[in-house]
Amino acid sequence: MAGQLVKEWAGIQQFPAATQEKLVDLLAKLKNQNVDKLTILVMGKGGVGKSSTINSIIGEPVVTVSAFQSETPRPVMVSRSRAGFTMNIIDTPGLVEGGYVNDQVLDSIKSFLGRFLMMKTIDVLLYVDRLDAYRVDDLDKQVVKAITDSFGKEIWHKAMVVLTHAQLSPPDALTYEEFFSKRSESLLKCVRQGARISKKDVQNFAIPVALVENSGRCNKNEHDEKILPTGTPWIPNVVHAITNIALNGKGGILFDKKLIEGPNANDRGKLFIPLILAFQYFFVIRPIQKQIRYDVARETKPSWA
Amino acid sequence: MKCSSQTFHLDSAEKAAMELEAQRKDDLGFPLCILVIGKTGVGKSATINSIFGESKTAVNAFEPSTTRVKEIIGKIDGVKVKVFDTPGLRNSLKDQPKNRKILSSVKKLMKKSPPDVILYVDRLDTQSDNVNDLPLLKLVTSYLGSSMWRKSILAFTHATSVPPDGPDGYPLSCEVFIAQQSEGVQQLIRELLGLNDDSMIPISLVENHPFAKKNENGETLLHNGESWRSNLLFLCYSIKTLSEVNIQNPLEQRKFVDLQIRSQLPTRPVFESHDWDRDIDYDGVLIEDKLEIAGCFPAVISVQLAKDKRECNFQLHSSFLTARIMELLARTRNFLTSLKAKPKSERIKQRLVYP
Numbered sequence: 001m002a003g004q005l006v007k008e009w010a011g012i013q014q015f016p017a018a019t020q021e022k023l024v025d026l027l028a029k030l031k032n033q034n035v036d037k038l039t040i041l042v043m044g045k046g047g048v049g050k051s052s053t054i055n056s057i058i059g060e061p062v063v064t065v066s067a068f069q070s071e072t073p074r075p076v077m078v079s080r081s082r083a084g085f086t087m088n089i090i091d092t093p094g095l096v097e098g099g100y101v102n103d104q105v106l107d108s109i110k111s112f113l114g115r116f117l118m119m120k121t122i123d124v125l126l127y128v129d130r131l132d133a134y135r136v137d138d139l140d141k142q143v144v145k146a147i148t149d150s151f152g153k154e155i156w157h158k159a160m161v162v163l164t165h166a167q168l169s170p171p172d173a174l175t176y177e178e179f180f181s182k183r184s185e186s187l188l189k190c191v192r193q194g195a196r197i198s199k200k201d202v203q204n205f206a207i208p209v210a211l212v213e214n215s216g217r218c219n220k221n222e223h224d225e226k227i228l229p230t231g232t233p234w235i236p237n238v239v240h241a242i243t244n245i246a247l248n249g250k251g252g253i254l255f256d257k258k259l260i261e262g263p264n265a266n267d268r269g270k271l272f273i274p275l276i277l278a279f280q281y282f283f284v285i286r287p288i289q290k291q292i293r294y295d296v297a298r299e300t301k302p303s304w305a
Numbered sequence: 306m307k308c309s310s311q312t313f314h315l316d317s318a319e320k321a322a323m324e325l326e327a328q329r330k331d332d333l334g335f336p337l338c339i340l341v342i343g344k345t346g347v348g349k350s351a352t353i354n355s356i357f358g359e360s361k362t363a364v365n366a367f368e369p370s371t372t373r374v375k376e377i378i379g380k381i382d383g384v385k386v387k388v389f390d391t392p393g394l395r396n397s398l399k400d401q402p403k404n405r406k407i408l409s410s411v412k413k414l415m416k417k418s419p420p421d422v423i424l425y426v427d428r429l430d431t432q433s434d435n436v437n438d439l440p441l442l443k444l445v446t447s448y449l450g451s452s453m454w455r456k457s458i459l460a461f462t463h464a465t466s467v468p469p470d471g472p473d474g475y476p477l478s479c480e481v482f483i484a485q486q487s488e489g490v491q492q493l494i495r496e497l498l499g500l501n502d503d504s505m506i507p508i509s510l511v512e513n514h515p516f517a518k519k520n521e522n523g524e525t526l527l528h529n530g531e532s533w534r535s536n537l538l539f540l541c542y543s544i545k546t547l548s549e550v551n552i553q554n555p556l557e558q559r560k561f562v563d564l565q566i567r568s569q570l571p572t573r574p575v576f577e578s579h580d581w582d583r584d585i586d587y588d589g590v591l592i593e594d595k596l597e598i599a600g601c602f603p604a605v606i607s608v609q610l611a612k613d614k615r616e617c618n619f620q621l622h623s624s625f626l627t628a629r630i631m632e633l634l635a636r637t638r639n640f641l642t643s644l645k646a647k648p649k650s651e652r653i654k655q656r657l658v659y660p
Contacts, residue, residue: 047431061474099398099440133431134366135346138397169516171351171366182367216470 009080009087011059015235018223022236026243027085033247039088039121040242043109044128045143046094049164052214053128054078054089057235063091075112096139101146110150114260121252124245125155127191131163131183131211134171136190144194151259156195156205157250160241161187166211166228167218176229184209208245210238336385337541338418342411342445343426344438345369345393348462351513352426353377353388355525356534362390369393374410381538389414394445396437401444408448415449421545423453429461429510432486439493451498456544457506459490460537464510464527465517479528483510507544509537 012020030038042050051063051072062078076091090113093105113122127147129140147155161184170179188207191197197205211228218226218234225233253259341349350362350371357379363370375390391411394404425445427438446453461483468482477485487508494506510533517525524532 046437096437098437099396130431133346135369137345137395138399142397142399169514171514172364173515174366179366186367215467215476216474217467217476 006079006081006086009058009082011062011080012082014059016224019225019233019235022233023239026236026239027082030243030246031083031085035246036084037086037088038123038242038246039090039117039252040124040126041090041092041113041122042126042128043092043095043143043147044126045096045139048094048128048130048133049212049214050094050126050128051091053126053162053164053212053238054091056212056214057238058089075109077112077116095143095146099139101139101142106146106150110260113255117255119254119256121254122151122155123158123252124242125151125159126162126242127159128162128164129187130165131180132165132168134183136186140187140190141194144191148195151253153195153197154250155253156191156197156207157248158245158252159207160245161191161207161209162212162238163187163209164212164214166213166234167215168229180211208241210234210241212238336387337422337545338387338389338420339422339424339541340389340391340411340415340420341424341426342391343393343424343460344441345395347393347426347428348511348513349393349424349426350390352424352460352462352511353390355511355513356388356537357381357386374407374414387418389420394441396441398440404441404444405448408445412448421456421548422541423449423457424460424509425457426460426462426511427490428463429483429486430463430466432489435489435493438490439496442493442497446497454494454498454506456548458509458537458540458544459487459506460509460511461487462511462513464533465512465514507540509533509540511537 012023015023030036042054044050051065054063055061055065058078058080063072063076072091072093074093077088078091079086079088081087092109095101095105097105125147127144163180163183168176168179170176174182188209191207192202192205195205211232212234213226213228219229221227221231221233223233226235228234228237341353343349346366346369350364353362354360354364357377358381359379361377361379362375369392371390371392373392377388377390379386379388389411392407394407464483468477468479471477471481491505495501495504510527512525512527512533514525519525520532522532524534527533
């Protein structure tokens, strides 16, 4: 985004001192590894809390959130910089509408990225869902599949799952840890299926899961930091997970023309063409020619000749 | 114009109820049959368990625990109640064949033993993308018939969940939150049925979490201090009563019944008595009575019936929902049926006598 003045990450000031400290440490860690820019893409179904999570991390209400308007209408990029480090976070509309994945939304996301991120990388993908949604169904798999088809399987090397509404009272007499573990496991299983990650490959695709509580009534610890029911301050926790992914050695997803246009439909099955031609020649043309020669040889003189 | 008046003694109904209870007659002859449908994971089985006060059917947060339609029979306060638990419906297009299978077995069941009330269950706290539900609601309506909504209640579970923050950063009030969430589903159903007025399907709030606040009777309370279970049961019985009287003219546009329920805490009894009738012309009839249940719990029941019999309001001010009230409703039903038999041009003056 050449020539555009990136805003200062003022929101970091309104975090409690303990959180600010941890965040500054994490930014320093990134700078040590010569990472001075992070581009984070936030995707998921509608109404799960993508925009709220972004607002919480940035520390100010940059993206409009309404509990009743169904979702963000179009992709939005928010950029903030601090001490030479720039963070770009991209908020997207929910991918599901009326029982299936909305291709128009996907296209709008891709063209948005094409405009602002051409020849740049996506460093981290946040796949957002709710902790208090009990079931994982085919729709979730389709969302994952759509993301995989658009950005390639490699995006899951740079992805993490974010579960919102973390401050919940678990059902069925489960402890919080039990509930969280079951929920993340079933969601991760769904991600692996949707992204076609084979069982052997699972170790390569270690997708971390982080918990988030965006409401104003989130419990706080003695340092005034927002905490999860387990006691962990969640904002530094999420940023820490993001940092780990950024530094995990795998390259980001380069956004180039090929990615936007998607696989060339004409390329599909190109390999089959010579095989089919050979098959046709040997099994169809040759026998027919043989049969014609045979018929010609057997032909008696016509009665009018 | 002919004029006739009639007196109706609710106290005799109460006496009859007391006698029945004294005889310990097991079945008061007013059985209730409820069909529970809804998406998967919203709390249908949990709600059924809460209604009966015991674990009658399995629940599981992570996997569908109800895999086929189940008939659950029990007694609530001496009244026989039969509930049909159904497998949850799914939102994704791929699962439509499964949905159709479920709905066709429900349809068969409804033909065999038609339910008095249909509970459409959904979560109060996950309505933000409820436009996704329209295809599902369409499918349900096409299988079970659009008349199903006339005897339906929208049951919203997780009702004591904390409302989200509003645009000003402060949490929304519970009333606003509940109104907005439920209005979403109401609008979808109106759209489905082609109604452009603001008719509403009765709503019931449900809270099945074991740690939710309870009163001294062990009943789970909503944010406003009311016991949701009593409200729901009363709603069910009212709907059954009204449908038996068949007040609504099926040929005309449906008008949903407006049911208001208010219950009082035992420490604040309400005593209201007023006879109401108009001499010149009348818009409707108000039947009201107050009574004492078990000699100590006050209750006021009023039924307001519009002149064209197209609208009916039931009101119960009570801190106690017992079988006696069910019996009262049965008597009211009989009375209303007798009302219907009279031609509309007659002026009817109804009065109640309280001993």
